[in-house]
Amino acid sequence: MKILVCISNVPDTTSKINFTEGDTKFDTNGVQFVINPNDEFGLTRAMWFKEKQGATVHVATVGGAQTEPTIRKALAIGADEAIRINAEPTDGFFVARQLAEVAKNGGYDLIIAGRESIDYNGGMVPGIIATLLDMNFVNTCVSLEIEGTDAKAVREIDGGNETIATSLPLVIGGQKGLVEESDLRIPNMRGIMMARKKALHVVEATDAPTMTADVKFEKPAAKGPVKLVDAGNIDELISLLHNEAKAI
């Protein structure tokens, strides 16, 4: 089985978010980048397939040279080869188009992408890849088992789970549940040393239209201080809840 794990290079969850160029660009200054958590759950599950079922695992990302530490971390965790598509990611279609092109040439049986990246939260990439490659697709996937070419996937739905039988070739949009947080792997020292020797292919981007462009980003309004209302003053409480909080 040949697996491609699509990796998005995203700001660490503790990063301070700022914008530049008139609130049209994310300010990467001082920001640390990590493997998108949804992708990391998928990568960890892929490692399980590698170790238990002899799968080969490749990882791919769309990004400039600055994203290489992130995919090299995936190699240190245990992926066999990495592919960097040399282009700045723009919108979801652009990214999916690039990854689909790489996937098509690589002959993968299973493509794992995160359900969404935690930066722009587009949630489109795995679905578009499946469409472009005409592969089966399970989104919000929380469990995946493979036997031969049969796949059993569990999908999270509102208030419960749905178990789906499908077959390879398959694309999943993965998330927590594929593995748990405690299963996530810290690259060990030997893995880090081995990563240096593994192939990291840089391929040029395929032409793809950019269908959307960022016009403006806004941060959520800062929360005001807590207001304490005197226990006897019910009218003020009602007024605040109605007029300010708009909760009633």
Next chain:
Amino acid sequence: MSTETKEKQLLRGGQFLVKQVDCEEIFTLEDLNEEQQMMRESTKEFVDRELWAHWERFENKDYAYTEETMRKAGELGLLSVAIPEAYGGMGMGFVSTMLVCDYISGATGSFSTAFGAHTGIGTMPITLYGSEEQKQKYVPKLASGEWFGAYCLTEPGAGSDANSGKTKAVLSEDGKHYLISGQKMWISNAGFCNLFIVFARIGDDKNITGFIVENDPSNGISLGDEEKKLGIHSSSTRQVFFNETKVPVENMLSERGNGFKIAMNALNVGRIKLAAACLEAQRRVINEATKYANERVQFKTPIINFGAIKAKIADMATNAYVDEAASYRAAKDIEDRIAIRVAEGNTHQEAELKGVEEYAIECSILKVAVSEHVQQTTDEGIQIFGGMGFSADTPMESAWRDARIARIYEGTNEINRMLAVGMLVKKAMKGHVDLLGPATAVGEELMGIPSFDTPDYSALFAEEKDLVKRLKKVFLMVAGSAVQKFGPQLEEHQQLLMAASDILIQVYLAESAILRTEKNAKRFGEEAQATQIAMSKLYLYRAVDIIAQRGKEAIVSFSEGDEQKMMLMGLKRFTKYANQPNVVALRTQIAERVAADGGYTFDA
């Protein structure tokens, strides 16, 4: 880079005192390669997940958890970074070794002590002095964490005077074994180790001998109870009793009588690693203290807005920054020296020994300085937390207690202070570092008429670098005159040695910080390094004050009359600023940056 050019640029140990270094020639944390950065990230993830999240277990004397986490560290390869690949290790360089030691040590002193005792003094004597058979037999197990090591040097009557131990090793009648008997104390990892490095005396030998002793209770080895300690509560510390313990003759380390040398050289490495182990503890305390100061409101404002708190945060961050600069500078010097030795045909073992020994002065300097800084920082951490800091519910209290041991083990700070100056004087006598020439030049300068011109100090650090040069002269003046006066008896004048040592320490640290910042300002721009520039200036200002004070104490202790007057004048001249830095403004600038970042971010 060819060996030849490397050799030219690389200072010998202690030579920093008489030679100026270009900033491009020192290594800084900002020079880590991608692989090292990844190692650091892995180490931090391990600490956050396995140690920091469970720090209260370490406080509750959960010795089993220390052992469990040590095994997990072994699985990640964190115990074998320094060990050659031939013996199951990663064979990484000295900087990488220091890096792991640094970042693994911040969460709890219990773990860092277990880690340091195992990877350093528990393993290194075998990798550095073991025979091929000994290395093949023991090192892979120690590297993987299948086995743990402990180091048995100290005895009830032999602490700082380590060569005075009473433990005996007697050759058996058939000549196949030594029978070791004696009492060792303060043995870290004793409760769960599989192997002891034991130092014992054969017959009436002048020097002790090292042995590898497998832990087997049926072989006359018994343990005392866990010691009740001020800090490092979950580091297993017990007495170890040997009662005619049979040790095969082939388990002798190196040669008979070589034990004291092994013990001292293991400690050299241990000292610089201990310095590294006190870095992340500082960063974590700064992070926690900053977070608290940003959130704690008194008099209707977060307490970070008060100057009294800002001054503390600024000094804490400055100490950590300077300590990083000096520690990684020395680490890379050692790594380069090892590489030169290997290129010259030394075995890796010899090269590593000689490489570290070369910088034994710097190792002692770092051990003293960084262990004292971590103490100050944890103390101020408690102060910022106020009453909460005194409570065992916050990590400040345990950080403060855990920090205390660092000034004691791996040679007390007093022993290390004396060693630093003593080794330097010895090196000068042997001709390895020319102190005499520069000291004579300083003497002549004192007799001459000082220049009253003010040099052009407009370039970044122009005045500071000039000042560092002059601070070096203070040491040469004080130590040079003291050597002249007392000769070999100098070692009996301990108070004087302490003062001289403080001067030496401050020079190395202040210079390292300035060089680190200068190098980074050149590549990242002065604006990006504004806070680091402020920290380097603040540290130098504090160093100048310490040197002026300690210099005066030293001079007055051994001189009188005109000679004393001349030296005091010299001291004044050598510690004089043309432009007094506004340290209040510097501290404010530093603290505001740390507050805005929510902690210490200068190692990123």
